[in-house]
Amino acid sequence: MFIEINDVNKQYNDKENRPVDVLKDINLSVEKGQFVSILGPSGCGKSTLLSIVAGLTKTTSGEIQIDGKTITKPGKDRGMVFQQAALFPWLTVMENVTFPLKKEMKKKDAEETALKYLQMVQLGKYISHYPHELSGGMQQRVAIARALAMNPETLLMDEPFGALDEQTRTRLHGQLENIWTETKKTILFVTHSISESIKLSDRIIVMGTKPGIILQDITVDIPRPREEHKKEMLEIEDHIMKYLKKEIDKVVSEELQYANSH
Amino acid sequence: MQTAIKRIIFFAAIIAFWEIGSRLELWHPLIFPSLSSVFSALVEGFQDKTLIYDLIASFKRLAVGLTISLIIGTLIGILLGKSKTADETLGAVILALQSVPSIVWLPIAIMWFGLNEKAVIFVTILGGTFVMALNMRTGIKNVSPLYIKAAQTMGATGVDLFTRVIFPASIPYVVTGSRLAWAFAWRALMAGELLSTGPGLGYTLRYASDFGRMDIVIGVMIIIGAIGMIVDQFIFQRIEKSVIKKWGLES
Known part of the structure; x- marks a missing residue:
C-alpha cells in the first residue's frame, strides 16, 4: 500500500489537564492514485489526521508511512491545500506558485512549471496579479496549482472548497476531478459534506466523533462523470445516512448551518 | 459638504480672525504677532538662507538618527518576537523605556558626548528605537500560523522560513513601526535641538525666543508642524494604506 496509517492515536490535554482523545486507533491503507475522502462531523479529528499525514502535527502513538518511509516532518512529496488559500499576499500569483520551486530549479524552469499548473x-492569464485582486475561488485554484507545482505524489486537501459559494464549489469539483484524472495523484480529501465526498472520491472513510474513530470504509464505484448517475449517488448517500444516523445528524445540522451562512 | 471645502472655510476663518485681530490690536504683537509679519519673517528666513541651513541641519540629524533607530529597533523586535526568554526579560525593559520621554535622556547624553550633535542624535535614536522594536515584535508574533504551515509543507524551514515568510508577513507592522518611529524621532529631535547648539530648527526657535522675535517663533513652529504632517500623511499613511490593502488586512 502507498499510504499506511498504523494505530495512530492523538491526545491533547484540555483546560483541566485531562487527556482528550482526538484520534483513537486509526488504521487506514490507501492505494497509489486513489481519491479518498475523509468524511465526518466537525470535531472528529479528520483535519488533525490530515495534519499528521502532512507532518505538521505529531502523533501521540502510532505512525504513518508513505511509500515505505515514516513521516516525521513536512515534505515536498505531500502537497497541502488548506481551507483558506494561504497564498502569500506580498507575492504575485506566479511568485506564489514558484515559491516551493525556488531552491531546486532555475527561475525560468520554475516559471514554466508554474505556468503549466496555473493553466x-x-x-494562466493572472500570473502577475496579487492575491487580493482575485476572488476566493481563484485564490483556491492558485493554492491548488502551488501544491501541484512541487509535483508531490500525494495531495492533501483540508476542506479546500469549504469557504466557497455553491456555484464556485461545483465548478472546482469538476476541475479537481480533471486534474486528478490528468495527474494521477493520490488524494486525501477532508470534508464534512456527504455529497461532495460521493461526487469526488473512490472511497469514503466515515469518521465518528469523540473520540475520533473510523466508523466505515465505503467504496464508491459509480462511473464518472457522476452527474449522470444521480440515482446511484443518492443510494450511497442513503446508505451512509442509515448506517450512521447519529453522527450524521451532527453533520446535517452543520451543513444546514453551512448552507444558511452561504 | 466636502471635507476639503469645510477645511478651506475653517482655515480661512482662522486666518481672517488672526490677521484682523492683530490689525485691530486686540492683542500685543509681542504676545502674538500678525500673520503677515510671520509670513514676512519666513520669507526673510528663506531669503537669507538661515532657515534653509536649519532645515538641512535638522534633516541630516533626523536621517542619521532615524536610520539607526530603525535598524536597532528592527533587530531588537526580531529578537523579542523569536525568543520567549528575550521577550520575558529584555521585553519588559523595552516596554518600560518606551514610556520614558526621550528628551529625558539628554542629560546623560550630554555627560557622555558633550552638548553637541552627537547628544542630539543620541536622543533622536532613542526616540524611534523602542516603538520600532515593539511594533516589529508584534508583527512577528502576529504572523498567521497558516502562512507558516503552508510554507512548511513547501519545504521552508529555519532562516529560509524567516526571510521568505515570517519577515515579509510582518511588513505591515514594520511600516506602522517606522511611521511611529519617525514621529517620535522628529519630536525628540526638536526637543534636543531646543536645548542644544545650532544650526537647526529647534535651535532657531529658542534663539528667536531669546531675542523676542515672536514672528520667527511662530513661523518655525508652523514649519515643524507642516513637515510632521506632510511626512505622516503623504508618505507614511499612503504606504501604510497600500500595504494594508495588499496584505489583505482591510476590515
Whole structure:
C-alpha cells in the first residue's frame, strides 16, 4: 500500500489537564492514485489526521508511512491545500506558485512549471496579479496549482472548497476531478459534506466523533462523470445516512448551518 | 459638504480672525504677532538662507538618527518576537523605556558626548528605537500560523522560513513601526535641538525666543508642524494604506 496509517492515536490535554482523545486507533491503507475522502462531523479529528499525514502535527502513538518511509516532518512529496488559500499576499500569483520551486530549479524552469499548473486551473492569464485582486475561488485554484507545482505524489486537501459559494464549489469539483484524472495523484480529501465526498472520491472513510474513530470504509464505484448517475449517488448517500444516523445528524445540522451562512 | 471645502472655510476663518485681530490690536504683537509679519519673517528666513541651513541641519540629524533607530529597533523586535526568554526579560525593559520621554535622556547624553550633535542624535535614536522594536515584535508574533504551515509543507524551514515568510508577513507592522518611529524621532529631535547648539530648527526657535522675535517663533513652529504632517500623511499613511490593502488586512 502507498499510504499506511498504523494505530495512530492523538491526545491533547484540555483546560483541566485531562487527556482528550482526538484520534483513537486509526488504521487506514490507501492505494497509489486513489481519491479518498475523509468524511465526518466537525470535531472528529479528520483535519488533525490530515495534519499528521502532512507532518505538521505529531502523533501521540502510532505512525504513518508513505511509500515505505515514516513521516516525521513536512515534505515536498505531500502537497497541502488548506481551507483558506494561504497564498502569500506580498507575492504575485506566479511568485506564489514558484515559491516551493525556488531552491531546486532555475527561475525560468520554475516559471514554466508554474505556468503549466496555473493553466491547468485556468489561471494562466493572472500570473502577475496579487492575491487580493482575485476572488476566493481563484485564490483556491492558485493554492491548488502551488501544491501541484512541487509535483508531490500525494495531495492533501483540508476542506479546500469549504469557504466557497455553491456555484464556485461545483465548478472546482469538476476541475479537481480533471486534474486528478490528468495527474494521477493520490488524494486525501477532508470534508464534512456527504455529497461532495460521493461526487469526488473512490472511497469514503466515515469518521465518528469523540473520540475520533473510523466508523466505515465505503467504496464508491459509480462511473464518472457522476452527474449522470444521480440515482446511484443518492443510494450511497442513503446508505451512509442509515448506517450512521447519529453522527450524521451532527453533520446535517452543520451543513444546514453551512448552507444558511452561504 | 466636502471635507476639503469645510477645511478651506475653517482655515480661512482662522486666518481672517488672526490677521484682523492683530490689525485691530486686540492683542500685543509681542504676545502674538500678525500673520503677515510671520509670513514676512519666513520669507526673510528663506531669503537669507538661515532657515534653509536649519532645515538641512535638522534633516541630516533626523536621517542619521532615524536610520539607526530603525535598524536597532528592527533587530531588537526580531529578537523579542523569536525568543520567549528575550521577550520575558529584555521585553519588559523595552516596554518600560518606551514610556520614558526621550528628551529625558539628554542629560546623560550630554555627560557622555558633550552638548553637541552627537547628544542630539543620541536622543533622536532613542526616540524611534523602542516603538520600532515593539511594533516589529508584534508583527512577528502576529504572523498567521497558516502562512507558516503552508510554507512548511513547501519545504521552508529555519532562516529560509524567516526571510521568505515570517519577515515579509510582518511588513505591515514594520511600516506602522517606522511611521511611529519617525514621529517620535522628529519630536525628540526638536526637543534636543531646543536645548542644544545650532544650526537647526529647534535651535532657531529658542534663539528667536531669546531675542523676542515672536514672528520667527511662530513661523518655525508652523514649519515643524507642516513637515510632521506632510511626512505622516503623504508618505507614511499612503504606504501604510497600500500595504494594508495588499496584505489583505482591510476590515
